[in-house]
Amino acid sequence: MIGILVVAEGANDKRIQNSLIKTLSSVLQISPHRIVIEEMELEDK
Template sequence: MFFWNDGSNDQDTKLAPKTTEDLGYILEKISGVGRVEVYFHYKESTEKTTESEVSFFQWTSDSRGDKEELIGILVVAEGARDKRVQNKLIKTLSSVLQIAPHRIVIQEMEMEDK
């Protein structure tokens, strides 16, 4: 399992690795999905928010006060060749992350030669 976060500052992204690990772990439990790699894409905003306005996949950096909003996700999965698996992943991610389905990309994982 591989997880990637495009954040540039370790302090700003300290929550993201656990989030991607948890998400990847759960996605791999869905029937037919197999191994997954997860990539979150964030949009930085200069707009200030209160802590009550920050969702699970957004947070306020203590050092900069910038909000990072999840605007897209890429999942590369072994079972993504099957359209039913792709649809399950999109439906699950859309519901859990509260992100529009068109912002979710599912791709088939290249099989490694053994």
């Protein structure tokens, strides 16, 4: 596994990004810098 990309709706909040990175890096045994979080932009906004 080289890296992970996560697209999430609430990811414009940095605290959510951070907690996602922390959780994923512990669960999947991967370094935090290999995880990228992007915000999902909703079309009907």
